[in-house]
Amino acid sequence: MLTTEQILNSAEDVLRRYGPKKTTVVDIARDLNVSHGTVYRHFKSKSDLHAAITKRWLERVTAPLADIANSELVPAVRLRKWFETLMDIKVKKAIDDPEMFASYSILAQGLPEQVVYEHLEVLIEQIEHILVEGKQSEVFAVDDCAQMAQTLFFATTRYHHPLHVKEWGSATIKEEFNHLFALIEKAIHKQ
Amino acid sequence: MLTTEQILNSAEDVLRRYGPKKTTVVDIARDLNVSHGTVYRHFKSKSDLHAAITKRWLERVTAPLADIANSELVPAVRLRKWFETLMDIKVKKAIDDPEMFASYSILAQGLPEQVVYEHLEVLIEQIEHILVEGKQSEVFAVDDCAQMAQTLFFATTRYHHPLHVKEWGSATIKEEFNHLFALIEKAIHKQ
DNA sequence: CGAATGACAAAATATGATATTTGTCATTTG
DNA sequence: CAAATGACAAATATCATATTTTGTCATTCG
Structure with a gap:
């Protein structure tokens, strides 16, 4: 089960790899092996x-x-x-x-x-x-x-x-x- | 004869009209009725x-x-x-x-x-x-x-x-x- | 001869057609 | 039935190309 913390961890990793401009929600979802729709269950936007x-x-x-x-x-x-x-x-x-x-x-x-x-x-x-x-x-x-x-x-x-x-x-x-x-x-x- | 002051005055006018992103050297020269090459006689760049x-x-x-x-x-x-x-x-x-x-x-x-x-x-x-x-x-x-x-x-x-x-x-x-x-x-x- | 021009190349920027991303939601999965 | 999916429309970004802008300089003007 996906936690908000896990998303933030992945987000930080991806941010470090791609930078703030290139990082997409899909990238973060991919890093977590979930669909990007899932991320939106934890964050409104x-x-x-x-x-x-x-x-x-x-x-x-x-x-x-x-x-x-x-x-x-x-x-x-x-x-x-x-x-x-x-x-x-x-x-x-x-x-x-x-x-x-x-x-x-x-x-x-x-x-x-x-x-x-x-x-x-x-x-x-x-x-x-x-x-x-x-x-x-x-x-x-x-x-x-x-x-x-x-x-x-x-x-x-x-x-x-x-x-x-x-x-x-x-x-x-x-x-x-x-x-x-x-x-x-x-x-x-x-x- | 064109003075540096005149250029600055026009530049300020044009800047006011077009904003900093849209203002070109040609715009400023046009405002002064000179070619833009003339502006470069007063400013290196x-x-x-x-x-x-x-x-x-x-x-x-x-x-x-x-x-x-x-x-x-x-x-x-x-x-x-x-x-x-x-x-x-x-x-x-x-x-x-x-x-x-x-x-x-x-x-x-x-x-x-x-x-x-x-x-x-x-x-x-x-x-x-x-x-x-x-x-x-x-x-x-x-x-x-x-x-x-x-x-x-x-x-x-x-x-x-x-x-x-x-x-x-x-x-x-x-x-x-x-x-x-x-x-x-x-x-x-x-x- | 000093001041200005305008044609030009190189650099920067606008444009617009194409592709990606965001955000939603009806449907699926465990 | 809570959690996740993925298909989708709308909003944004990207990229190749057209256009503009910058900066130079040989030439013209007064």
Whole structure:
């Protein structure tokens, strides 16, 4: 019996082989030895399938971040580590496997805003969690942690948004990020 | 006798009429009542022409910013006004004349990095100028003004980079920016 | 002689006829 | 009867060919 997971696995394989433009529902069905009609019993449309593929990818990519957000590190260190990891993950994916990174970026482009936005919300909540703990232990002077989390996420857009992947090749990108993070620390650390 | 300026004027007109994909060098030449060979006496290639068109547009768009950077406003106010204006100009252009904005964005995409980068440098220097004066009058506590200017420019990427034009439609975009600017102020204002 | 032309080849792009892909659903299968 | 099939129409993509566009340059123009 065919599961949604199996379809996503095959989809990922086929995507890796053929790229996002050439991959058809029939290709994915063939890979699974079923008719393409069967795939449509699990996904309303190809876009729906794309959304599911992208969602799973986003979740995997950012899995390590949840661990950091919930770690025992002191909030100041944890916050920096969280952002550095976010950046490192993205840059690593983009450099190591550029076709796949491009593939997922292209799929994500074609998605309804909401799918990606929900994912961003999860990340922003993780930042919020760190800020709240920093506020409790009186190292961060933050009024509205949820709002600040969003502000920090958007302030670092250049360093994690796939639209800026081109700029990540720069030799100074990491240094740039360090300067920005220093600014952030100055703004949110107590006194 | 045909001038480079005249060509750019016609190019802009034709671009407005036909859009960036349909505009040909022959169209521009026709608009000027010259042969297209003549256009090539002023520009080495079509890309070169694109670069010139884009450059002029960028300069025009950001002209008001130089005035603000050099104004007599106290640095704290001036800095905020400078960023607000940058944002307002971009958003206004993108909303009022979306086809043209898209046109120039498309042309800019196809350009060598350098052309756009030079323009960004000018803007970052304007920020630096404000920071230097703020430092002199002891309202800003900034170590390296040039570096901080760059940091501020990149921190606000989401609010002025054309790649993010889609996000500018959000009802809360201005509020978001205000939060970010509050963060910046907290970081750079003395004490 | 500097500025512009227009004929030309090479490159890029539009066109449209053909083939594939998407999405549905009545039918089949286990 | 739930799960899968495969035949089908409509929407898209592909590909070979026709047309346009780019870029050059020997020639003309003023």
